[in-house]
Every structure is written in structure tokens, then in C-alpha cells.
Amino acid sequence: MQANHAARSPRAHPAPTSTGRRGQAGFSILELSAVLVVIGLIVGAVTIGRDVQRNAVYQRIASDFVQGWAIAYDRFVDGTGRPPGDNAVAPTGIVNGAPATPLCGAALLNAMQAAGVEMPAGRTEGASDRYVYLDSNGNPQELVICFSNVPWSEPGAAVGTFVARPRNVMELRGMTPALATLLDNAFDSRVDATFGRLREQAQANNIAAGHPGLAWSQDDTFAFGTTVAPVTPLDEVQVGVVNAFLKMTR
Numbered sequence: 001m002q003a004n005h006a007a008r009s010p011r012a013h014p015a016p017t018s019t020g021r022r023g024q025a026g027f028s029i030l031e032l033s034a035v036l037v038v039i040g041l042i043v044g045a046v047t048i049g050r051d052v053q054r055n056a057v058y059q060r061i062a063s064d065f066v067q068g069w070a071i072a073y074d075r076f077v078d079g080t081g082r083p084p085g086d087n088a089v090a091p092t093g094i095v096n097g098a099p100a101t102p103l104c105g106a107a108l109l110n111a112m113q114a115a116g117v118e119m120p121a122g123r124t125e126g127a128s129d130r131y132v133y134l135d136s137n138g139n140p141q142e143l144v145i146c147f148s149n150v151p152w153s154e155p156g157a158a159v160g161t162f163v164a165r166p167r168n169v170m171e172l173r174g175m176t177p178a179l180a181t182l183l184d185n186a187f188d189s190r191v192d193a194t195f196g197r198l199r200e201q202a203q204a205n206n207i208a209a210g211h212p213g214l215a216w217s218q219d220d221t222f223a224f225g226t227t228v229a230p231v232t233p234l235d236e237v238q239v240g241v242v243n244a245f246l247k248m249t250r
Contacts (some may be wrong), residue, residue, distance in 0.1 A: 009172075011101065020245075030178070033248055035156050040104075041203070046093075052245075054133075054134060054136070055182075057134070058133070058179050058182045059182070061131055061133060061143065061179065061183075062182060062183050062186045063186075064120055064121070065120050065121075065122065065130060065131045065143070065145075066145075066170075066172065066183060066246070068119075068120030069119070069120060069129075069145050069237070070170065070246070072117050072118065072119050072120065073147065073170065073248055074113060074248075074249065074250070075117045076111070076112060076115050076117050079115055079116070079117065080115055083095045083103075083147070083168050083248075083250070084103055084108065084111045084112065084115075084147055085098070085103040085107065085108075085111055085147070086093055093168075094149040094166065094168065095147045095148055095149045095168045095169075096147070096148070097147070099149045099150070099166055100148065100149065100150060101128075101148065101149070102146040102147065102148040102171060103146060103147045104129070104144070104146035104147075105129065105146075105150065105164050108145075108146065108147065109126070109128060109129060119193070123142070125162075129144060129145045129146070129161070130142055130144050130193055131143045131180070135176045135220070135238060135239035136176070136178055136220045136239055137233060137235055137236070137237060137238065137239055138235075139163070139236070139237070139238040139239070140238075141174055141176055141238065141239070141241060142174050143172060143173070143174050143175060143179070144171075144173040144174055145170060145171070145172065145173075146170070146171040146173065147168065147169070147170055147171065147248075148168075148169055148171055148245075149166050149167065149168050149169070149204040150166070150167065150204060150205065150245060151164035151165070151166060151167075151170055151172050151204070151249060152164060152165055152167035152204055152205060152208050152245075153164070153194075153204065153205050153207050155181035155240055156207075156217070157196060159160060160209055160210045161209050162207040162208070162209070162211070162233070163207060164205045164207050167247050167248070167249065168247075168248045169203075169245040169246060169248060170238065170245070170246040170248060171243065171244075171245060172243065172244045172245075172246060173243045174241045174243070175241055175243070175244060176216045176220060176239045176240070176241075177216055177219045177220050177222070177239070177240070177241075177242060178219075178220050180193075180200070180216050180242050181216065183198055183224065183244075184196070184198050184216075186245075187246065191215070191216075191243075192213040192214070192215075193213075193214050193215060193216045193217065194206055194213050194214045195213050197246060197247050198244055198245070198246050198247075199244060199245055199247075200217060200241075200242055200243070200244050201218055201243040201244055201245055204245045216242060217242060218240045218241075220239050220240075221233065222239065222240030223237045223238070223239070223240055224237065224239060224240050224241065225240070226240055227240075
């Protein structure tokens with residue numbers, strides 16, 4: 001009887017092994033570290049790729065859009081003997097026939113089209129004066145082209161002195177600081193908002209004696225609509241923009 005009772009007794013459960021405990025413990029620190037490293041590499045690759053793509057777009061804006069409009073302006077002058085908007089009967093040599101009177105939008109496009117001047121591709125058909133791009137936060141911005149005649153600071157009679165003379169310029173409205181820096185370097189081979197062919201609007205007619213070169217008034221840490229530092233925009237906020245003048249050759 002005892003033997004049969006022993007055979008029917010439930011079998012004792014084996015003690016849990018160290019291998020079983022490890023299987024229930026989840027990921028080890030080493031495994032978690034490897035996962036974090038992989039995630040970091042992926043995020044870094046995405047960020048670098050986004051920066052490379054944005055820089056390529058900025059390069060196209062410089063070479064195809066802005067330079068394209070500079071070429072269109074020169075072709076208009078070559079074909080008509082006067083700048084866009086000037087009086088055809090009694091030309092003044094001034095854009096739109098008067099200082100500080102920007103030629104923009106439909107008036108600019110119609111003047112170019114009437115003269116048979118091909119305009120660069122812009123935002124869409126009928127909006128060749130506009131170019132949509134993304135800022136460093138990935139938000140849309142719009143660059144707008146106009147032409148005008150403005151006071152332009154040039155060297156005076158003595159070293160270190162400056163005088164303002166009327167010059168025809170291309171107005172670039174709505175540039176992010178990163179785009180302004182790239183364009184400044186492309187046209188002047190240096191970044192300076194005060195001197196050179198491309199200048200920030202507020203610095204174009206700076207005639208203070210001995211004034212130094214200045215950086216652009218904003219950078220990509222400024223939020224859209226702000227003018228006082230320091231301002232750090234959130235990821236969902238548009239980056240601040242600046243306006244500039246590009247001096248035309250005629």
C-alpha cells in the first residue's frame with residue numbers, strides 16, 4: 001500500500017534555475033544601451049538628411065530664383081534701355097520712375113511679360129515673383145521679389161566716410177537668417193549685412209563714418225514676428241525672417 005501511495009503522490013516541482021529567472025528579467029543594460037545607440041544613429045541620420053536637403057533647396061533659390069531674377073532684370077534693361085517700371089517716353093533710369101516706390105506683384109510680372117522677358121519659375125504659374133521653402137523648423141516660408149530704387153551707402157571722398165546715392169535694387173522679402181547668410185556668401189563671398197552687394201534692408205544706407213561690418217540682425221533662434229533677442233522658437237514655430245536689398249548693376 002505504501003508503495004502504491006508513493007507512486008500516486010504528486011511529483012515535487014524542480015527549483016527554478018538561474019536561466020529561468022534571467023528569462024523573466026527583461027532586457028539587460030547592455031541590450032538597452034545597444035537599442036538606444038541604434039535609435040540615436042537613426043535620428044542623427046534623419047536630421048543630417050533633412051539639413052542636406054534644405055541646403056540644396058537654398059542653393060537652388062540662390063542660383064535659379066534670385067540669380068534668375070537678376071538676369072531677367074538685365075535682359076529687360078538691355079531690351080528696353082530702361083529699368084522696369086520706368087517711363088518709356090522720358091526715362092529716368094530709376095525703377096518705377098521714382099525713388100522708394102517698389103515694383104512688385106502683378107505690376108512687375110506684367111512689365112516683364114510685356115517686354116518679352118522670360119521669368120524664373122516661382123511658386124506657381126502667375127506667381128513667378130514668389131518662392132515657397134521650408135525653414136530650419138520645417139515650417140513653410142515665402143520669399144518675395146520686388147525691385148526698387150533706394151539710398152545706398154558708398155565710400156565718400158575720404159577714407160572711412162560714406163555717402164548715400166540712389167541705386168536700383170532687388171528687394172528680397174521674407175528670408176530666414178540661414179537663407180540670408182547663404183545668399184550673402186554667394187553674392188559677396190563673405191557674410192556681412194552692412195557691406196557688399198547684398199545687405200540687410202536697415203543697413204543698406206548706413207553712412208556713419210567708420211562704421212564696422214555687422215552680422216545679420218537675426219538668426220534661426222528668432223521666432224517669426226520678433227525682433228529682440230534672445231528668442232528661442234518652439235519646433236512648431238516659424239523662424240524669424242529678414243528683408244534685404246541686392247544692388248543691380250544698372
